[in-house]
Amino acid sequence: MTRIGAAGIGRRGVLAAGAALAAPAVRAQGIFPDRTVTLVACFPPGGSTDLSARLVAPGLSEILGKPVVVENRAGAGGNIGMGYVARAAPDGHTLLVASSVFVVNVSLYRNPPYDPFRDFVPVGTLGASPNLICVRTDSGITSLHQLIAMGKAQPDRFNYASPGIGTTPHLAGEVLKLRTGLQMQHVPFQGAGPAVQAILAGTVEVLVASQGGAVETAHRNGQTRVLAQTGARRSPDLPEIPTLDELGVTEAVSETFNAMYAPAGTPQPIVDRLAATVLAVLARPDVQLRFRTGGVPVVPEGADGLRARVAREVPLWRDVIRQAKITAD
DSSP states (O other), rough: OOOOOOHHHHHHHHHHHHHHHHHHHHHHHOOOEOOOOOEEEEEEETHHHHHHHHHHHHHHHHHHHSSSSEEEOOGGGHHHHHHHHHTSSOOOOOSEETTHHHHOOOHSSSSSOOOOTTTTEHHHHHHHEEEEEEGGGSSSSSHHHHHHHHHHTTTTEEEEEETTSHHHHHHHHHHHHHHOOOEEEEOOSSSHHHHHHHHHHHOOEEEEEEEEHHHHHHHHHHHHEHHHHHSSOTTTTTTSSOBBBTTTSSOOOOOOEEEEEEEETOOHHHHHHHHHHHHHTSSSSHEEEEEEHHTTTTTOOOHHHHHHHHHHHHHHHHHHHHHHTOOOO
């Protein structure tokens, strides 16, 4: 009979115990998702951020095998939703869908509740669209040059709505003022939907908002007239609308992009799976059509592309905010 010493038993016992503990841990990390995944949209329903989240949610649910729901946490120019997800458990079950405020608010607010580099990891860009400069169809204003001339002649006449302080539509409006000398008072709203309602109600005379959602609907319904769009080239869905550059307003290109992020510390295998799933959903022709119809054409940059975009745009908008002397606090 073979006799095993106490030391041998100890080593084998330790190895066995370690394997027993490690196996559930490995299995637990591999089970994702194990419950509902929540996409936190940092603006109210009706805008392009909410639209983007709702367009990808069904496909994500189908591929991941668990419900994917959209939760709107609006307020403070998107900070409430972004701060909420920054503090969420880094397990992939709570994700952020944010517009360009993600790269703006860190320079706009004195104490933003998040850091775009420290608190989040990129999952992928969803879509991007130019900003549109709109008036009511019955305003009598038929061109951007007419608006500029009227604004210069009557500096206190016009105010303009945007989806919130520091959103790229707000910054686009301020860049327009800087480049042309147009005087307009900014009136921020909590999202594109309320901003559209304001111009339709006559509360404001001008609307600057990203193409898509309620903004696109108002234009298609003939309720508003789009005077210009801020992209580098004409939108294929609004080929009749000139760019600012075509109208002689240079160095004023801007767009609103929507993207998905996970809290920092989310295990890389989970981030990789989410990123691959997002790209798979965005590759579907029906999803691309719905994004385009909503005015937010798909931009399948993936996680690396989004990371590069954030690194590029944070300093870009910091400079614009400084030049325009924009503050939110």
